[in-house]
Amino acid sequence: MLCDCKIIKGEDCHGASVSEKNIIKATGGGAFKFADLFKEKLGMTLDKVDEMNSLVAGANFLLKAASHEAYTYMDGQKEYVQIDQNDLYPYLLVNIGSGVSMIKVDGDGKFERVSGTSVGGGTFWGLGKLLTKCKSFDELLELSYSGNNRVIDMLVGDIYGGMDYSKIGLSSTAIASSFGKAVSEDKDLEEYKPEDVARSLLRMISNNIGQIAYLNALRFGLKRIFFGGFFIRGHAYTMDTISVAVNFWSNGEAKAMFLRHEGFLGALGAFMSYRKDGFADLMAHHLVEQVPTKPSRNAGGGLNNSKILKDGNENISIECTMQLSN
Ligand SMILES: Nc1ncnc2c1ncn2[C@@H]1O[C@H](COP(=O)(O)OP(=O)(O)O)[C@@H](O)[C@H]1O
Numbered sequence: 223m224l225c226d227c228k229i230i231k232g233e234d235c236h237g238a239s240v241s242e243k244n245i246i247k248a249t250g251g252g253a254f255k256f257a258d259l260f261k262e263k264l265g266m267t268l269d270k271v272d273e274m275n276s277l278v279a280g281a282n283f284l285l286k287a288a289s290h291e292a293y294t295y296m297d298g299q300k301e302y303v304q305i306d307q308n309d310l311y312p313y314l315l316v317n318i319g320s321g322v323s324m325i326k327v328d329g330d331g332k333f334e335r336v337s338g339t340s341v342g343g344g345t346f347w348g349l350g351k352l353l354t355k356c357k358s359f360d361e362l363l364e365l366s367y368s369g370n371n372r373v374i375d376m377l378v379g380d381i382y383g384g385m386d387y388s389k390i391g392l393s394s395t396a397i398a399s400s401f402g403k404a405v406s407e408d409k410d411l412e413e414y415k416p417e418d419v420a421r422s423l424l425r426m427i428s429n430n431i432g433q434i435a436y437l438n439a440l441r442f443g444l445k446r447i448f449f450g451g452f453f454i455r456g457h458a459y460t461m462d463t464i465s466v467a468v469n470f471w472s473n474g475e476a477k478a479m480f481l482r483h484e485g486f487l488g489a490l491g492a493f494m495s496y497r498k499d500g501f502a503d504l505m506a507h508h509l510v511e512q513v514p515t516k517p518s519r520n521a522g523g524g525l526n527n528s529k530i531l532k533d534g535n536e537n538i539s540i541e542c543t544m545q546l547s548n
Pocket residue numbers: 223250318319320321342343344345346347359360451452453454455485
């Protein structure tokens with residue numbers, strides 16, 4: 223993941239030498255992998271910033287500076303959660319990129335990567351590409367919209383003759399085994415609709431991430447779980463599945479929260495690291511925010527000290543401009 227900002231040490235654009243101009247902050251594996259390529263092809267030096275540090279710095283900044291950053295998503299309803307800055311920590315940050323990192327955040331620069339899973343966004347895209355022949359991630363995601371996972375997933379009802387297994391809290395419609403129906407059905411891949419395959423895959427991966435995230439929150443007594451990373455992309459079905467998983471495993475005690483700028487945490491955090499390099503004047507210069515039109519109401523359950531704003535307007539925007547002053 224690369225930060226697209228440019229820094230000129232202590233001088234304005236016109237005063238800086240070419241070599242100074244061509245240094246950019248970069249984070250993630252790409253900062254290491256492509257460093258030589260950037261140097262060779264573009265004459266640019268990548269100043270590497272640790273990925274976990276960047277993710278946490280980006281998330282902390284957004285959660286503190288933008289009042290309409292975090293939201294819950296359930297049954298097609300998006301609700302903004304306004305978080306009291308003094309009651310932000312500790313929280314669990316779940317970053318779903320190619321793989322998944324779960325980070326317990328205790329403050330600015332205070333965090334520990336407590337867990338992770340290799341079953342993440344790359345798994346959805348990789349397996350999806352093989353199974354459906356989709357040519358792009360967006361195509362696969364789009365396809366999953368129209369699919370029905372029950373065609374391939376083995377449900378509790380499929381095992382229990384249409385009945386719930388209520389004694390252990392499982393309804394007949396709960397997934398007992400992702401892709402499990404393919405075991406007993408004498409069908410080739412081509413006989414399944416690609417949209418059903420895409421839907422089962424998305425559900426399997428999102429469910430799994432939601433479950434592992436909740437168990438880690440439980441492990442450390444964390445009441446808030448924020449999900450970020452480019453895998454989510456504000457996709458309704460992904461968020462709904464993660465929310466259902468967190469809700470199911472926590473018996474309704476915890477709620478998954480998503481971030482509006484989910485895919486840019488690392489880049490933002492890397493940008494903010496200029497401050498540590500002696501740019502004391504780097505500041506959030508201005509924050510322009512259009513507030514959703516609907517009134518706020520208090521949240522219940524595990525979201526104490528937070529205010530929820532119902533999102534009545536998908537066009538609301540938060541514009542953060544960071545500026546360097548001389
Ligand atoms: N247009 C896209 N092309 C490829 N992957 C995408 C796209 N949109 C979302 N994704 C998802 O985002 C994941 C990568 O997320 P990202 O946060 O950028 O992680 P990484 O840091 O590993 O690059 C992919 O594995 C895929 O699931």
